[in-house]
Structure formats: structure tokens, C-alpha cells
Amino acid sequence: MGRLNKVIDDVHFSAFTTKVGAQADNLYRFASAVVMDRSAAYDVVQGVIEFAGKQLEAIGMQSASDVKNLIFKECWQLAKSKATGVDVAESLGRLVKLDAEQRAVLILSDFIGFRTEEVSDILGCDEEHIFRALIVARKAMVG
Amino acid sequence: MSSNFSSGALSDDDFIYAFADEYLGEELNDADKARFETLVKTQENKNILERYKKEHGQLQIALQAISLNPQQMEELWNSVQAPEARQTQEMQNIAEVSRLEFLGNIKRRSVLTLFLAGVIFSLVYFVTSKRPPKFDYLEYIRYEALAMDRSGSVAEFDLVDPSPSNVLDVYQLDKNLDFTPTILSLSEMNWVITGASILDYEVKKITMAQYQTRSSDEANLYYFSTSGSLEDLPKAERGQQASVVYQAYASEFYNIIAFEPDQGTVGFLVGRLAAPEMAKLAARGLKK
Numbered sequence: 001m002g003r004l005n006k007v008i009d010d011v012h013f014s015a016f017t018t019k020v021g022a023q024a025d026n027l028y029r030f031a032s033a034v035v036m037d038r039s040a041a042y043d044v045v046q047g048v049i050e051f052a053g054k055q056l057e058a059i060g061m062q063s064a065s066d067v068k069n070l071i072f073k074e075c076w077q078l079a080k081s082k083a084t085g086v087d088v089a090e091s092l093g094r095l096v097k098l099d100a101e102q103r104a105v106l107i108l109s110d111f112i113g114f115r116t117e118e119v120s121d122i123l124g125c126d127e128e129h130i131f132r133a134l135i136v137a138r139k140a141m142v143g
Numbered sequence: 144m145s146s147n148f149s150s151g152a153l154s155d156d157d158f159i160y161a162f163a164d165e166y167l168g169e170e171l172n173d174a175d176k177a178r179f180e181t182l183v184k185t186q187e188n189k190n191i192l193e194r195y196k197k198e199h200g201q202l203q204i205a206l207q208a209i210s211l212n213p214q215q216m217e218e219l220w221n222s223v224q225a226p227e228a229r230q231t232q233e234m235q236n237i238a239e240v241s242r243l244e245f246l247g248n249i250k251r252r253s254v255l256t257l258f259l260a261g262v263i264f265s266l267v268y269f270v271t272s273k274r275p276p277k278f279d280y281l282e283y284i285r286y287e288a289l290a291m292d293r294s295g296s297v298a299e300f301d302l303v304d305p306s307p308s309n310v311l312d313v314y315q316l317d318k319n320l321d322f323t324p325t326i327l328s329l330s331e332m333n334w335v336i337t338g339a340s341i342l343d344y345e346v347k348k349i350t351m352a353q354y355q356t357r358s359s360d361e362a363n364l365y366y367f368s369t370s371g372s373l374e375d376l377p378k379a380e381r382g383q384q385a386s387v388v389y390q391a392y393a394s395e396f397y398n399i400i401a402f403e404p405d406q407g408t409v410g411f412l413v414g415r416l417a418a419p420e421m422a423k424l425a426a427r428g429l430k431k
Contacts, residue, residue: 017220024219025210025380032209045211046219053223092205094198110164110199111206113419131161138160141202142194 015060019067020052026112027075033092033107034079034100044078072114073122076104097140105130106137155182163195168423196416197362200398203417207393278346280369280376280401280409285394287342288365288413291353292396305336307352307428314350317341322370324350325404327412327428334364334424342367364414364421371409376401384422387429391418404429 027048031041051074052059052067059067083100095103104123108114109130120127153161159182165171166179183192211219307328314324320341329335338353347369354364379390382400389402397413400421404410410429412421 016223021216021220024216028211029206029209033206038209042211042215046222049219050222056223092202094202094205107206111203135157135160138163138195139156141198142160142191143198 016052016056019059019062019064020049020071022064023068023071024049027071030072030104030107030112031075031079033095033103034076035082036092036096036103037082040082041079044075044082047078048075069114069118069122072108072112076122080104094141094143095137098137101125102133102137102140105133106141109134110138159183159188159191160195163192167192167196167420196420200415200417200420204393204398204415207391207398207418278344278371278375280371280411281392281399283342283344283349284365284367284399284411284413285397287349287351287367288363288397291338291365292363305339306330307336310336310339310352313339314341317348320348320350322368322408323405325368325408325410325429326350326352327354327366327425329354329364329424329428332424332427334428337363362415364412364416364424367411367413368404368408370407372403372407373401373409375409382419382422384419385426387422387426389418389422389425391422393418400425 024045027045028041031044031048032038035041035044048071052071059070062070080100095106098106101123105119108119108122109116114122116127116130120130123130125133158178162171162175162179166176171179182188307326307330311324311326314320314326326336333356334354335356336352337355340351342349342351349367349369351365351367354366356362356364373388373390376390377392379392382389382391387402389400392399392401397415398418398421399411399413400418401409401411402422402425404425410425412425414421416424
């Protein structure tokens with residue numbers, strides 16, 4: 001029975017590392033853009049991985065797309081509270097004139113490839129709001 | 144992104160930024176496309192699309208430079224695997240070692256003998272065989288693109304007609320190529336060939352073409368093709384655009400997408416555009 005448990009655990013862990021691991025760098029990029037601080041962004045990613053790890057079995061059974069939405073949602077929840085200090089020396093300094101939500105919309109939509117309804121779900125705003133925020137963010141990006 | 148929203152309700156300025164991506168991806172309907180093109184031709188918005196592409200590309204490069212190192216990844220996974228799972232795994236490893244011990248000396252000696260034979264064979268092979276040195280595709284490609292950017296142009300071939308088919312014909316005259324040379328026909332997307340060459344490294348030949356866009360003299364694109372496959376390159380995130388499956392890389396100066404335009408051939412499109420944008424160009428322009 002112990003061996004069977006281990007096999008199940010390994011299966012879940014393998015699914016977990018595949019689905020969550022595939023997004024680890026994107027989570028880090030997203031968190032970095034929102035928080036504008038690499039060290040704090042890493043802490044956010046660690047929080048997301050721990051959050052996902054507590055749901056190992058559930059995540060093993062969900063589709064990769066659902067897992068992606070779930071972990072970015074958690075990432076936003078953790079990152080937005082840390083988005084206070086802005087390090088302008090960051091390579092993402094050009095986004096400094098945006099607020100955290102606008103940076104989040106830009107990165108999720110234009111660089112990670114989420115659809116409007118997914119961004120809306122992750123950030124907990126309506127789609128019209130997301131659409132308007134994206135226009136503002138793209139304008140700021142171009143300068 | 145914005146297809147669910149009424150484009151008519153947007154100001155001209157907002158319209159451009161709302162639909163820039165769709166326009167570049169040729170996903171706008173005819174009415175919106177006409178409005179977009181009218182707007183970006185006005186004096187006020189003359190360079191807006193070029194600036195959008197440039198800033199988007201630079202941000203893409205900045206983002207790609209942000210990644211977790213192996214130590215951070217290991218640390219993250221270690222925080223997840225349950226202690227009891229780790230303990231079970233360790234116990235199983237110990238049991239496996241004990242089981243191997245139990246199989247006795249004969250088996251161990253057999254394995255040892257085979258191992259020694261393998262080592263001796265490997266040593267003999269290593270000493271006697273002439274293996275080609277490992278070719279670092281990305282390093283050479285980056286170097287060549289940078290060198291060409293700095294020197295201004297590539298004029299190896301005397302191209303009276305710099306059309307893609309003519310360049311391809313010139314490539315095919317070289318009978319020493321060990322792969323099927325390919326070219327991208329990008330004129331419909333406003334990129335024209337301004338130079339082409341065959342680079343002759345000791346271990347590999349590489350065809351290359353330089354493109355410039357008609358709407359700006361700022362940016363160059365470079366297309367390289369040579370023998371190999373994606374498996375020969377460092378692992379990277381994969382994307383797909385139409386039939387083109389690509390791996391994207393970024394450096395301080397360029398984005399690079401690598402794909403397989405033909406069996407046994409690997410192609411590299413190098414420039415400052417975002418990787419998905421270059422993949423769209425590759426998918427639309429591939430010619431063999």
C-alpha cells in the first residue's frame with residue numbers, strides 16, 4: 001500500500017511539475033513586472049508554488065490551461081500587495097509610469113498571451129475595464 | 144484582445160493602441176483595417192506603428208531576460224514535495240541498493256566487467272575518432288547579426304535582382320551545402336532583401352539574408368539556415384505559428400526564433416521584433 005501511495009504521489013508530482021513548472025518563468029516575469037523588484041517577485045513565485053503544492057492532487061487532475069489561470073490568479077493576489085516600492089533601475093523601468101494593475105494587464109495580454117476574459121478573471125475586473133487599461137498601458141509603453 | 148468591444152466607440156488615438164496587435168497579426172476585419180490604415184498614415188501618427196513594434200520588442204527582450212536559475216527552480220520544487228514522499232523515496236532507494244547487494248558477487252562482477260569494457264572502448268573511441276567540434280549555433284548567429292548591423296550591409300553576392308527566388312537560386316549553386324537552403328519571402332510584409340551570403344565556417348556552411356523594412360531604416364532582420372534540428376539547440380520555450388514550430392531565444396541585442404523549415408535544416412530569424420511577430424513572418428514567408 002505504501003508503494004501504491006508513492007506511485008500516486010509521483011504521478012501527481014509529475015503532473016504538477018509539468019503544468020506549474022512550464023509557467024514558472026512566466027510567473028516570475030509577471031511578478032517582476034507587477035512588483036518591480038526581483039527579490040520580492042521571487043518570494044511571490046515561491047508563495048504561488050507553495051499554494052499550488054497544497055493542491056497537488058487537484059492540480060494533477062486539472063487541465064494545463066485551468067492550472068495556468070489558477071496560478072496567475074494567485075500570483076496577482078500575492079504580487080499586488082507588494083507593488084509598493086518601484087525600483088527604476090529594473091530593466092522594466094519603462095513601465096514605471098503605470099500602476100500595478102495596468103502593468104499586470106499589459107504583461108498578461110501582450111506578453112503571456114491570455115485572452116481578455118482570462119485576464120478579467122485573473123485580476124477580478126470586468127472586461128471593459130481590462131480593455132481600457134490595456135490601451136493606457138500600450139500608450140505608456142510607446143511613450 | 145479587443146474583438147469583443149465596439150471599435151466605433153473608441154477615439155482615433157485609442158483605436159490605434161487598442162488594435163495595433165490585431166493589425167500586425169492581420170486579424171482585423173476590413174472596416175477596422177481600413178480605419179487603422181487611414182489613421183496611421185496621418186502626419187500625427189506617422190511613426191506610431193514602428194515605435195509600437197520597437198518598444199514591444201524591447202520589452203519582450205527585457206522580459207525574456209528574467210528567468211529562474213536552476214538553483215531557484217530546485218528550491219521551489221523542494222518547497223512542494225511532501226516530506227513523507229521524500230522519505231518514502233529515500234527508503235525505496237535504500238531498499239533498491241540492498242536488493243542489488245543481495246544479487247551477489249557474480250552479477251556485480253559481470254556489471255563491473257561490462258563497465259570496464261565500456262570505459263576502455265570509450266577511451267579508444269575518444270583517442271582514435273575524429274569527431275566534429277560542437278557547433279554553438281546561437282553564438283555564431285548572434286555574432287554574425289551584430290557584425291552585419293555594425294558594418295551596415297552584406298554584399299557578398301552581387302544581387303542585381305535581390306528577389307527571394309533569385310537568392311535561393313544563388314544558394315543552390317553551391318554544391319557543398321549539406322542541407323536544403325531556404326529563404327523567407329517577406330516583401331508582402333514590407334521586408335525586402337538587401338544582402339545575402341553563404342558563411343563558410345570550418346564545420347558548417349550557413350546561408351544568410353539581410354532584410355530591411357520599407358517603412359523604417361532603423362531595423363534589420365536576418366535569416367540564417369543551415370544543417371541541423373531544434374534538438375541541437377539549447378532547450379527553450381516552444382511556440383507555434385501556423386505550421387512553424389519555433390524556439391525563442393533572447394540576448395542583449397536581438398530576439399531569435401529557431402525553427403525547422405525543412406527536414407535536416409534549421410532556420411533562424413534574428414531581429415528586434417517580438418518572437419511571436421517574427422514567427423508570423425516566418426510562417427508567411429517560408430520558401431524552399
